Amino acid sequence: MSHRYLVALLMLICGSAQADFKDVLDMPALMTPLAKSSPLQAIAHAGKRLVAVGGRGHILISDDQGASWTQVPVPVSSDLTAVSFADAEYGWAVGHDGIVLATGDGGLHWKKQMDGKEAGRLMAQSYNDREAGQYEAEGADKPFLDVWFADRDHGYVVGAFNLIFKTEDGGRSWRPLFDRTENPQRLHLYAIQPAGDQLFIAGEGGLLLKSKLGADDFKPVKLPYDGSLFGLCSDGRSLVVFGLRGNLFRSPDLGASWSKVETNERSALVGAADGDGRMMVVAQSGALLLSSDGYQTFQRLTLPMPLNGVAETEDRRLVLVGFRGVVLQ
Secondary structure, three states, X not given: OOHHHHHHHHHHHHXXXXXXXXOHHHOOOOOOOOHHHXXXXXXXXXXXXXXXXXXXXXXXXXXXXXXXXXXXXXXXXXXXXXXXXXXOOOEEEEEHHHEEEEEOOOOOOOEEEEOHHHHHHHHHHHOOOHHHHHHHHHOOOOOEEEEXXXXXXXXXEEEHHHOEEEEOOOOOOOEEOHHHEOOOOOOOEEEEEEEOOEEEEEEHHHOEEEEEOOOXXXXXXXXXXXXXXXXXXXXOOOEEEEEHHHOEEEEOOOOOOOXXXXXOOOOOEEEEEXXXXXXXXXXXXXXXXXXXXXXXXXXXXXXXXXXXXXXXXXXXXXXXXXXXXXXXX
């Protein structure tokens, strides 16, 4: 076989592959009866409704406290990582490729508000420097990892390499806060949640940032730990942060002091929720940690699948999401 023939054959194969390629940002999520058992990353309440998001743009809703689930249409097939609702109707989901989705009817219908291409353009417009230009040049390759909205208008999304954007009009426009975080190493930002009158961001390498709500001036909080933090949660009195190897730390004073809480877990803690008088933390090993004493001690249960998120129903049952879909416990 000649060299020219090989080159021609390779060009033909590559050309065919390019012709068949479809960007996940332009391809709606596949509607499938298997969505309920496919990987899911996060779950949230939309009033009495439950909304779960996950791989390939899958979004599912339940109106019977997690007993049954319905997949809803989504305009992209990017993997989704987090979901947050301001009230029973208005919610947002984020994920890979810099995607931000919004709903105004409790999760029945979703529209794209931003993707990584637009995020890069906004970075380049806001910061006239080489680093901002690089974000635009690299395209939609960076994920958003968490989202939080205070109300229908004011919200934040955070993600890889110090990505952070804010909206004050419900997501119709976004502005980057790249220069408002003391994160010179551009560590990943994994989670954003309020506690008291403060807004906290947990991230890679023991990074914990906080700002007064609305001030958007994020300063580092000193922790007795330098491993990655994947989440945080507050009951209005105490704040906890958690991450690699079962590490969980509790602060009774919004970050001024910390104590380590023994979890008897050695895998990563990746998701949490507050229920009716108790806190729930899930681990990638399948462990479920429950606390009813303000995060001071935890009871450990083991479930038969790696977990990513948890929510509590009105009758105090637990709805868990993970790599095998959704389980009602």
